[in-house]
Amino acid sequence: MFASIFGALESGIIFAIMALGVYLSFRVLDFPDLTVDGSFVTGAGTAAAMITRGLDPILATACGTLAGFIAGCFTGLLHTKGKIHALLSGILMMIALWSINLRIMEDAANIPLLGKHTLMTEMADFAKITGLDASLNAALKAVGLGESLPRTWGILILMLALTLIIKMLNDWFLQTEIGLVLRATGDNKRMSRSFSANTDRLTILGLGLANAWVALSGAIYAQYGGFADIGMGVGMIIVGLASVIIGEALFGTKTIARTTLAVIGGAIIYRIVVTLALRIEFFKPGDLKLITAVIVVLALVVPKAVDNRREKRRRKRRQAPADDRNREAEQRAAT
Amino acid sequence: MLQLKNVHKVFNEGQPDERVALAGIDLELKSGDFVTVIGSNGAGKSTLMNVITGVLAPDAGEIWMDGKEVTRLPEFKRSARIGRVFQDPMAGTAASLTIEENLSIAFTRNKTRTLARGVTKKRRAFFRERLAELNLGLENRLTAKVGSLSGGERQALSLLMATLTYPSLLLLDEHTAALDPARAALIAEMTERIVRASRLTTLMVTHNMQQAIALGNRLVMMDAGRIVAAFDEEEKKTLTIEKLLAVFQQMRSAASDRLLLNAFPPGAGLPGQGGE
Numbered sequence: 001m002f003a004s005i006f007g008a009l010e011s012g013i014i015f016a017i018m019a020l021g022v023y024l025s026f027r028v029l030d031f032p033d034l035t036v037d038g039s040f041v042t043g044a045g046t047a048a049a050m051i052t053r054g055l056d057p058i059l060a061t062a063c064g065t066l067a068g069f070i071a072g073c074f075t076g077l078l079h080t081k082g083k084i085h086a087l088l089s090g091i092l093m094m095i096a097l098w099s100i101n102l103r104i105m106e107d108a109a110n111i112p113l114l115g116k117h118t119l120m121t122e123m124a125d126f127a128k129i130t131g132l133d134a135s136l137n138a139a140l141k142a143v144g145l146g147e148s149l150p151r152t153w154g155i156l157i158l159m160l161a162l163t164l165i166i167k168m169l170n171d172w173f174l175q176t177e178i179g180l181v182l183r184a185t186g187d188n189k190r191m192s193r194s195f196s197a198n199t200d201r202l203t204i205l206g207l208g209l210a211n212a213w214v215a216l217s218g219a220i221y222a223q224y225g226g227f228a229d230i231g232m233g234v235g236m237i238i239v240g241l242a243s244v245i246i247g248e249a250l251f252g253t254k255t256i257a258r259t260t261l262a263v264i265g266g267a268i269i270y271r272i273v274v275t276l277a278l279r280i281e282f283f284k285p286g287d288l289k290l291i292t293a294v295i296v297v298l299a300l301v302v303p304k305a306v307d308n309r310r311e312k313r314r315r316k317r318r319q320a321p322a323d324d325r326n327r328e329a330e331q332r333a334a335t
Numbered sequence: 336m337l338q339l340k341n342v343h344k345v346f347n348e349g350q351p352d353e354r355v356a357l358a359g360i361d362l363e364l365k366s367g368d369f370v371t372v373i374g375s376n377g378a379g380k381s382t383l384m385n386v387i388t389g390v391l392a393p394d395a396g397e398i399w400m401d402g403k404e405v406t407r408l409p410e411f412k413r414s415a416r417i418g419r420v421f422q423d424p425m426a427g428t429a430a431s432l433t434i435e436e437n438l439s440i441a442f443t444r445n446k447t448r449t450l451a452r453g454v455t456k457k458r459r460a461f462f463r464e465r466l467a468e469l470n471l472g473l474e475n476r477l478t479a480k481v482g483s484l485s486g487g488e489r490q491a492l493s494l495l496m497a498t499l500t501y502p503s504l505l506l507l508d509e510h511t512a513a514l515d516p517a518r519a520a521l522i523a524e525m526t527e528r529i530v531r532a533s534r535l536t537t538l539m540v541t542h543n544m545q546q547a548i549a550l551g552n553r554l555v556m557m558d559a560g561r562i563v564a565a566f567d568e569e570e571k572k573t574l575t576i577e578k579l580l581a582v583f584q585q586m587r588s589a590a591s592d593r594l595l596l597n598a599f600p601p602g603a604g605l606p607g608q609g610g611e
Binding site: 173175176177178179180181183184187188190191192193194195196197198199 | 388410411412413414415417419421425426427428429430431432436437439440441443444445448449450451452453454496
């Protein structure tokens with residue numbers, strides 16, 4: 001139980017980077033970008049292919065991120081210069097990326113990374129050498145959770161740090177002069193253009209950035225899971241969307257910093273919910289996508305249903321005194 | 336300052352629903368001019384605005400600004416020097432951004448935007464000062480999202496944003512039409528004050544004849560894509576709504592005469608007439 005929650009926490013934090021990308025495209029740019037399913041694999045495949053060639057894992061991860069940025073820019077080009085509908089440009093790019101990803105992965109549908117020197121082994125080494133593992137495990141034993149100690153704390157802690165750095169980079173960027181007009185472009189294109197913003201270029205930049213985060217998440221996830229697979233991106237956009245919606249519903253959207261924190265929280269909670277659901281005997285691993293879809297539907301429908309109920313109850317309360325008065329009047333008339 | 340030379344624009348050319356929106360517009364605004372434009376629906380006022388701002392490209396003719404031709408310059412480049420207030424109070428601001436963030440976007444319109452912070456302490460002080468001039472108390476709500484403002488407040492903010500950097504040209508597109516009478520009067524008064532204080536060259540489209548006469552130093556009347564009447568500073572001083580209506584009726588009847596002549600071209604013979 002502890003081990004699976006721990007794993008959910010680790011992968012949730014990795015997926016949070018992807019969710020931050022989805023937040024950029026879906027919420028900030030108001031652009032339903034389906035490129036994500038492809039660019040996640042682009043990041044994973046680029047990193048995996050480079051790592052198997054013996055290149056430095058940090059360089060490999062950076063190149064994966066850059067590849068995602070380029071993919072996102074192409075989606076933006078299709079939409080702004082090609083005047084193709086937003087959804088369709090994303091789908092087109094996603095399909096095109098399938099073939100490109102196969103090329104990147106040198107025609108292998110799966111690249112195993114077990115036993116290779118990756119970011120994850122580096123993080124685990126770091127935790128071991130600095131004594132982080134030993135001290136935290138001792139603390140766990142002290143509170144009586146000694147029987148299921150995690151393999152390493154390095155991944156959790158360093159990934160959390162990385163995710164928070166990405167979050168702060170995002171927050172900072174959205175407050176810069178360019179960031180502000182980018183947000184205005186997603187909010188009101190006409191206004192944005194009337195204040196001399198090149199909305200085409202900003203849309204391209206925003207989509208590039210969003211997909212860079214997605215690809216970074218993919219590159220890290222490949223190293224975490226120990227493989228890159230051509231099909232690992234299927235349904236990724238829904239996972240990202242689920243994280244954004246759950247996070248916003250639970251933690252609020254008052255400021256940008258708050259919202260991006262909420263998105264990270266949403267990604268982690270989503271992972272934990274899925275992990276717990278899969279522990280129920282009835283479900284098979286193949287049910288994962290269905291569970292995801294149901295979670296997103298619930299996250300979209302439940303808040304509205306709660307609002308409706310509240311509204312109905314409020315109206316009833318206002319109605320009740322009037323009913324009482326009517327009844328009194330009837331009684332008086334009867335006597 | 337602004338010069339339009341024989342500007343034409345036709346929609347759906349060669350199709351059954353062809354519509355001539357601008358049929359040879361010649362208009363010149365001198366620096367500091369405040370020109371009001373009136374005309375009925377479909378007269379071409381909105382198309383005129385869109386051609387000046389670069390939303391639409393004219394089919395023929397030239398547009399010059401500050402001594403340079405801008406006919407083919409894209410909208411976002413032109414808008415560094417053109418301030419605009421739209422009819423819809425929602426159109427001129429970004430609702431999900433705060434007041435100070437919106438003002439920062441307006442402030443950087445004629446500068447190269449960088450990765451520097453959008454709202455700095457210095458800028459915030461300047462925004463507060465300028466907002467205070469509106470007398471709406473907005474200077475105390477700098478970090479409020481613009482979506483939470485009323486229509487009148489949003490339009491006042493739009494006006495301030497449009498004029499913040501003293502653009503070469505200010506375009507007002509029926510910017511009081513969507514407000515209640517009290518707010519409309521307030522915004523009109525604000526407009527006059529700001530335009531006069533900064534000596535902005537202004538072009539204002541309006542449906543309101545009273546407003547068209549009250550504001551500005553020149554007035555032009557449009558109909559069927561043409562400027563059918565123009566009043567300069569001297570003529571405008573003695574202009575009344577009655578006079579304006581009379582001119583308008585005259586133009587209208589002339590226009591319908593023209594329509595009649597077009598329907599029965601010479602030589603085809605008018606009904607009940609034995610021909611020429």
